[in-house]
Amino acid sequence: MKRIMLLLASAMIGITTTCSGADGLGVSIEPSRDQFTSESIPFRVVFTNTTKSKITFPEPIRGKNLAFFVFADNQKGGLLARSGVIKTQLNDGGTPPDSPKRISVDPGHAWKTEYFDLFKHTSPPSMISTGQTVRVTVTYSLKDDKYEDSILVSIPLHDLTIMPEYISSEKALELARSDFVKKMQGNLGVYRDVVPSVQCVNGVYRVVYAHPNPPKTRGCFDVVIKVDATTGNVTY
Numbered sequence: 001m002k003r004i005m006l007l008l009a010s011a012m013i014g015i016t017t018t019c020s021g022a023d024g025l026g027v028s029i030e031p032s033r034d035q036f037t038s039e040s041i042p043f044r045v046v047f048t049n050t051t052k053s054k055i056t057f058p059e060p061i062r063g064k065n066l067a068f069f070v071f072a073d074n075q076k077g078g079l080l081a082r083s084g085v086i087k088t089q090l091n092d093g094g095t096p097p098d099s100p101k102r103i104s105v106d107p108g109h110a111w112k113t114e115y116f117d118l119f120k121h122t123s124p125p126s127m128i129s130t131g132q133t134v135r136v137t138v139t140y141s142l143k144d145d146k147y148e149d150s151i152l153v154s155i156p157l158h159d160l161t162i163m164p165e166y167i168s169s170e171k172a173l174e175l176a177r178s179d180f181v182k183k184m185q186g187n188l189g190v191y192r193d194v195v196p197s198v199q200c201v202n203g204v205y206r207v208v209y210a211h212p213n214p215p216k217t218r219g220c221f222d223v224v225i226k227v228d229a230t231t232g233n234v235t236y
Contacts, residue, residue, distance in 0.1 A: 024051030027140050027147035032115060037202045038130040038158045041118035045138050045149075049105040057142055059101040060113055065141045068122050073133035073152060080134060081122040118153070130157045158201050166229035169198045172205035176225040179234040180209070191223065203229045 025047060032042035045066065049055045060066040068083040105111045118136060119125040128134060137150040162169075173196065181188065191209045199206050209223040226235045 023145065024049060025055055025057065025142075025147060026050050027138070028149045029136065029138050029151050030112065031151065031153070036153070036156055038156050039119055039202055041136075041153060041155070042115045043118070043136070043151075044115045045113045045140070046110050047103065047105060047112070047140075048110040049107055052107050054104055054106055056102050056104045059103055060140055062116070062121065066113075067139050067141075068116070068118075069137040069139070070118065070122050070128060071135040071137065073135060077135065080127040081124055083122050128155060130155055159203070160200060162200050162229070163203075166200065166203070167205075167227075167232055169200065169205060171232070172200075172227040172229065173198050173207055175227050175232055175234055176205070176207035180223065180225060183236075190221070196225075200229055205229055 026049075028046045028048065030044050030046045032044075034042065036042075045060060047057070047060070058065060062068070062083055066083075069079060070081040071077045071079055103111050119128065122128075131154075133152055133154045135150055135152055137148060140147040167175075176196070180191075184191075190211050194209045194211055197206075197208045197210065199208075205227040207225040207227060209225075211221040211223075213221055224236070227233070228235075
């Protein structure tokens with residue numbers, strides 16, 4: 001199997017990547033040019049035709065023939081998170097459907113997937129820590145062949161900066177509480193007397209209503225409300 005070594009230099013995120021392929025189909029990971037944050041690491045997968053003839057292959061489908069894995073930063077590091085099969089992708093038999101669509105790539109050209117996000121498309125994201133270096137591996141399976149690429153990514157620390165154009169934490173708390181009261185139809189129940197905490201992380205205020213668990217009860221009773229520090233939009 002031919003191995004292609006590629007080094008991407010970046011002072012912010014420090015990425016290195018190794019790509020291996022066969023039969024003239026090269027598979028590589030392309031990180032987004034946008035700045036990474038502690039909560040967003042976008043990337044896409046690039047399929048390159050290195051032959052002199054057109055190559056056709058089944059469409060890569062996450063959970064079917066395309067998988068993501070996140071490991072600790074060394075070659076022997078343990079598995080931290082991985083992609084799974086999305087329920088909407090399952091057929092009636094409970095298995096991922098075959099890909100009816102085929103991708104054709106001309107000689108010397110490349111086809112790219114949509115952007116995926118390390119935190120949104122692998123689970124559990126809580127195992128990936130800020131300030132940590134992880135190895136992200138993408139595999140594409142085609143019959144008995146497997147195409148793989150790996151990159152090392154340094155997860156940035158939380159950006160706690162409150163920029164001048166941001167709304168104030170007091171305003172964020174007001175918007176969050178107003179939306180929470182509306183969502184609960186005025187009945188806050190156990191959260192009525194809870195004093196929420198407010199923190200701005202990566203340009204988003206996190207308003208957390210923390211309620212202690214009842215004795216001998218498992219689970220999380222915290223309510224986390226996110227308020228965009230620029231627009232004031234509220235999400236959960």
